[in-house]
Amino acid sequence: MHSTDDIWRQLVRASVDRRHPWRVVALCTQGAQGPSARNVILRKVRPEDRRLVFYTDARTLKLREIAECDRVALLLWDPHHRQQLRVSGRAFTEADDEVVNRHWASVPEAAQRDYGTAAPPGTPLTSGDAGNLDFNLAMARHHFVVLNAEVAEMELLQLDRLQHQRSRHAWSEASGRWEAEALVP
Numbered sequence: 612m613h614s615t616d617d618i619w620r621q622l623v624r625a626s627v628d629r630r631h632p633w634r635v636v637a638l639c640t641q642g643a644q645g646p647s648a649r650n651v652i653l654r655k656v657r658p659e660d661r662r663l664v665f666y667t668d669a670r671t672l673k674l675r676e677i678a679e680c681d682r683v684a685l686l687l688w689d690p691h692h693r694q695q696l697r698v699s700g701r702a703f704t705e706a707d708d709e710v711v712n713r714h715w716a717s718v719p720e721a722a723q724r725d726y727g728t729a730a731p732p733g734t735p736l737t738s739g740d741a742g743n744l745d746f747n748l749a750m751a752r753h754h755f756v757v758l759n760a761e762v763a764e765m766e767l768l769q770l771d772r773l774q775h776q777r778s779r780h781a782w783s784e785a786s787g788r789w790e791a792e793a794l795v796p
């Protein structure tokens with residue numbers, strides 16, 4: 612069975628290796644109209660406080676949904692190692708401006724522009740209104756949000772021609788540690 616530490620090590624690797632398939636994560640939120648999923652990039656991983664870190668725009672739907680319900684699911688797939696990781700936890704935006712500024716400083720300028728659109732992401736583009744695509748770099752930092760997911764449970768499925776392996780890794784508040792068990796795949 613994969614240990615919980617192994618999984619965290621892989622997550623850390625994914626956050627620093629641009630080619631690691633776990634770097635692209637499906638983030639699922641609970642909306643008023645039902646669940647919604649979208650891809651986000653895994654920017655940082657902090658096993659010590661069970662945290663996965665993402666960047667997004669303050670004006671996006673996902674943040675409105677998280678404000679209503681902070682429970683999120685995350686889905687990762689590594690086709691090379693044939694590993695699926697399902698994660699659930701609680702999402703919250705980073706409140707410490709100094710921390711956000713440090714992340715912002717690491718975002719290349721070309722990517723910083725993504726946060727500077729005058730109109731919020733998802734605004735319909737009406738013909739003849741190219742103004743919706745204007746951007747203002749000064750506002751970009753203001754829209755930039757560091758989104759944390761505090762992991763409560765992970766489930767790894769290792770596909771294998773001879774015998775698939777499945778394990779659940781749940782954080783126990785009572786004992787302050789991870790509890791892992793193997794499951795029938």
Ligand SMILES: Cc1cc2nc3c(=O)[nH]c(=O)nc-3n(C[C@H](O)[C@H](O)[C@H](O)COP(=O)(O)O)c2cc1C
Pocket residue numbers: 635647648649650651652653665666667668671672673674732733
């Ligand atoms: C490979 C890939 C990576 C993406 N990375 C991010 C990201 O790190 N942060 C983000 O907010 N959106 C990212 N997006 C765009 C989102 O999938 C989504 O379209 C956008 O955030 C709006 O989602 P929402 O309206 O549900 O909030 C990425 C899309 C793709 C295809």
